[in-house]
Amino acid sequence: MKTLARNPKNIGQAIRNGRRARKLTQKQLAECSGVWQETISKIENGVGDTKLETVFSLLAALDLEIQIQDRSKGSVADFEDIF
Amino acid sequence: MKTLARNPKNIGQAIRNGRRARKLTQKQLAECSGVWQETISKIENGVGDTKLETVFSLLAALDLEIQIQDRSKGSVADFEDIF
DNA sequence: ACATATTATGGCCTATAGATCATACTGCTA
DNA sequence: TAGCAGTATGATCTATAGGCCATAATATGT
Numbered sequence: 001m002k003t004l005a006r007n008p009k010n011i012g013q014a015i016r017n018g019r020r021a022r023k024l025t026q027k028q029l030a031e032c033s034g035v036w037q038e039t040i041s042k043i044e045n046g047v048g049d050t051k052l053e054t055v056f057s058l059l060a061a062l063d064l065e066i067q068i069q070d071r072s073k074g075s076v077a078d079f080e081d082i083f
Numbered sequence: 084m085k086t087l088a089r090n091p092k093n094i095g096q097a098i099r100n101g102r103r104a105r106k107l108t109q110k111q112l113a114e115c116s117g118v119w120q121e122t123i124s125k126i127e128n129g130v131g132d133t134k135l136e137t138v139f140s141l142l143a144a145l146d147l148e149i150q151i152q153d154r155s156k157g158s159v160a161d162f163e164d165i166f
Numbered sequence: 167a168c169a170t171a172t173t174a175t176g177g178c179c180t181a182t183a184g185a186t187c188a189t190a191c192t193g194c195t196a
Numbered sequence: 197t198a199g200c201a202g203t204a205t206g207a208t209c210t211a212t213a214g215g216c217c218a219t220a221a222t223a224t225g226t
Contacts, residue, residue, distance in 0.1 A: 008135040014151040
């Protein structure tokens with residue numbers, strides 16, 4: 001998995017994808033991350049804003065990490081919500 | 084620039100590094116990002132939590148982006164706050 | 167179609183982020 | 197060493213994130 005993110009919605013999608021890739025329900029992810037299912041739902045759907053702490057709790061539980069890099073040449077295909 | 088981040092502090096450092104690489108003062112970054120200098124100071128120093136929206140405002144102004152990826156093999160050297 | 171699992175929504179409440187102002191601290195450098 | 201640019205800190209205020217409960221809406225399987 002490798003997803004570019006330039007806004008909060010991209011993060012939510014990456015989390016949803018990561019969760020599904022690991023075949024976890026929101027409830028299971030909630031249990032192992034300490035973030036509530038309701039909150040996960042909102043984040044995945046880009047409802048409201050999210051704190052970094054919360055994002056990292058989820059990423060850690062999904063064994064994902066963030067890399068900060070110069071804005072690339074990044075092919076459009078690396079994004080998922082073009083439409 | 085390419086920095087791994089597994090917690091909010093890593094993000095703050097990446098922002099500070101990116102800002103310095105572009106030879107901007109906090110005040111200048113504040114002006115072009117819409118985030119207050121005081122807030123930038125706190126984020127760079129890992130004081131309190133930060134919302135995604137704010138992080139992305141800063142990253143955009145610094146022409147940086149985020150990539151979400153599986154936790155790597157990431158060499159320890161990619162982190163900056165080991166000590 | 168029904169039962170059940172999964173996800174979404176919405177309200178209440180508390181904690182806290184960030185705007186904003188004021189001011190203090192920390193280098194520089196003239 | 198005085199002055200200034202840059203950064204940090206601290207307070208107040210408003211908006212909102214997320215914990216938490218209840219429940220609604222959607223899948224999914226049988």
